[in-house]
Amino acid sequence: MEYILMHKNVPIADLEIGDLIGKIKSVAEVYNINHAPVGTIVDGNLNAEMLDVWWCSRAIPLSRKRLDFLMSYYNVISSYMLSVKSFGLSLSDQYWICPVKSDINWESINFFDNDFSDDIGNILFGAPAVTGTNPVSPDSTSDGWLPKKWIIRDGKRLLMKGGSGEWQQEPINEIVASMIADKLCIDHVDYSIIWENDLPYSMCGNFTSRDTELISANFIMQYKNFSDGTSRYEHYINCCKKLGVKDIASKLNEMIVLDFIISNLDRHLGNFGIIRNADTLECINTAPLFDNGSSMWYDIRTSRINKWYDASKTFKHTNYEQLELVTSFDFIDFNNLSYIPDICNDIYKSSYYISDERRGYICQGIELRIKQLKEYIKM
DSSP: EEEEEEEEEEEEEEEETTTTTEEEEEEEEOOOGGHHHHHHTEEEEEHHHHHHHHOOOTSOTSSTTTTTHHHHHTTTTSHHHHHHTTTTOSSOOOEEEEEEEEOOOHHHHHHSSSSSOOOOHHHHHTOOTTTOOOOOGGGOOOOSSSEEEEEEEETTTEEEEEOOOOTTTTHHHHHHHHHHHHHOOOOOOOOOOOOOEEEEEEEESOBBBBBBOOOOOOHHTTTSOOOTTTTTTHHHHHHHHHHOOOOOHHHHHHHHHHHHHHOOOOOOOOOOOOEEEEEOOOOEEEOOOOOSSSSSTTSSSSGGTTTSSSOOSSSSSSHHHHHHGGGGOOTTOOHTTHHHHHHHHHHTTTTSSHHHHHHHHHHHHHHHHHHHHHHHHHO
């Protein structure tokens, strides 16, 4: 299958996409390399292998529930083909694939300005597939293993995201993490809770627009080659600086401190990054912090909370070790953090999946993390 990789209405390159798997097989003529996705240029050329890595990162992961059912319904053997059926469109950026010799344009199909089908999201949430189900949806290019779907309410694009296991804790954690970020004056995505079919879901608005896009850290890290002896943290800062991002170290300070307090086990290179202007290609700022649900011992047996290991996927092995990277703690007002355990207690009370005992352990754990942070700063 032949397509043109587009950035809004800017043609980037001709692509050949396999008609069975849906992966990028080759890159032919390149029209505008400057608009190529960050991290896909190697030695000054658009690299087909890196472009395929980027493309595959847009697909629904195999770990998502009901994906097998969805692929069976559309008679495809990979989730990459679902992305193809949706032209690769996303609500995170303005990239898409245009069939060769097609007269489709960005204005007529982008999800920022045009309505989209909620069929894919509903199927992934458990609804039956019916004849005529429309695959053209941002849900065809949504990453992550938890159930999620995009909806439109009063013209706004909103993301619903569910939880897992017997405690269904991730959506509630998003509310708690937002509250803590507020107390620390950290830029973050605001979350609310809705209940559907007796299950909690976090709800947030889209933090990109038709003119701005998210570039995740995993592709920022590919922007330039590693220098000998440079750590992952230093390399990320160097890449951000080369992209024109200002004050990156202070923003990482905030992320590291928040992740320590909430014991975030899943801050990986795919859920933080920077915001870029899609027209001028100017990097505007770091992205607001989002996707904080896999934290606060969300999958740990109640009796083991406070005793479990502290792991990190970002720059070091644990969130505690990452405190070594913080260049300044001056932004922290511990007076604002003093009532957090009590507020957390009230928030977790809203979910009947979380027992009184578990709620107590979680709040004690957060209180302990704040105490540990304060002691670390005094060292």
